[in-house]
Amino acid sequence: MSGSPKRLTMEQLDRLCRRRQAAGVPMPAYAGPLERHVADGDRRLLKLLYDDSAAALRLWNFLLTEEDRLHEARAAGRKIVGTMKDLGTVPVMAYALPNLVAFYPDGAWWTPCVMELSEGLFGIAQSLGLGDAMCPVRAMAGAFVNRAHFPLPDLLTCSVGATCDDFSAIAQRLESLGYPILWWEMPSRRQPDPGEPAVTLPGGFRAPESQVALVRSELERVRAALSELAGSPLADEELAAGIREANRVRAILGDLRRLAYTADPCPMPALEMLIAEMLAIHFCSDRAESVAVLTELLDEVRRRADEHVGVLPAGAARLFWVNPVADLRVMNLLEDCGARLCGTEYLFCHALDAIPQDVPPMEALARMALADPMVGPSADRAARVVRDARALGAEGVVVSRIPGASHCALEGTVIGGIVRDELGLPVVELEVPPVADPLWPTLKTRLEALVETVLERRKR
């Protein structure tokens, strides 16, 4: 479409969708008005603002039909792998085999938000001893028990070791309920000792070669389990092809992020960009379609950047965002407060960096897994935030805390301190629960204050 893009309510977006359908505009089979998902209980959709492009509508539809895709995959005889915690590694392996499909049960993290707590997952988790002192990922345990959200996987994997206490406890509880898990060890990434053989990981962290070798041997166990499930060996050749395909997704996302976070006026809203970034983790259960969805989004962003049009006024305060928000609506709020995203670190930057293609595939995957920002010290994460925020011209940083998340107690202080020391930027820490409506005035005031500070600093 042409003209200035806008953010629309769901009702407006659905009207636009119906007009496009009536005009015979080609759409994928899974596309349609979002109101059908509200009928299924996704009530938060009524409160969000959406980008008005066909590309964004396709993105939303793709996201919201993932459970259908998983059920269809099972009905078609494909095996389902539930990959837990590693955010970006095991799915690359699973999708290298044509009869496997992988997804993250962790994604139930957002179900209480999307269904505005009407689905009762936290209540089930509570009954299992997983109370509200834990991260919202406890909703995953509820989803396993009530079986109303995703099909039970044929194989469950989970990285363990350098894993947050929350996930570790919840996954162990799942196993105690009779869901067998293939655990694979992830060591806590450390700096190489002087003279110790070491490698530079994708994204720039360094790690001793011995740690990479350990992760590689652990991933070999995962490879064996995937091969057994698929009934055919996962050879290096297939893995290398799977890595090339994953890198295709990452390359498109890289271009999309660079342009969406740097062009002024802002060509794509923060909420759609958050969802686009999430496709990198497991391709929303359809790798080929995720390439098509992201390509269309990138084309739209390129067109807008070329035409110098955007969804927000030019000159909005440029904020770098750390951690995903439990309530998606907060991504709208930041824009309502006069800000825009200029960069992100949503806990899975290792799923955005290119996987090396010049080393054997299992070595490449081990290096990528060890580059996870969450398996090293917070200072490593902070260094990455500093590097990316500097490169992307951030004027302020928001660290959004996740209620109950063990790593959030102190990491904001560490990251905020290093960002202030190295970049001299204002930093705000916010806690965002899955439905943040009661905190709206506080969140709004704090974001507006940050924007005001940024705009004042421009006058210096």
Ligand code: SF4
């Ligand atoms: S505590 Fe943090 S890292 Fe752990 S599951 Fe929750 S959001 Fe993910």
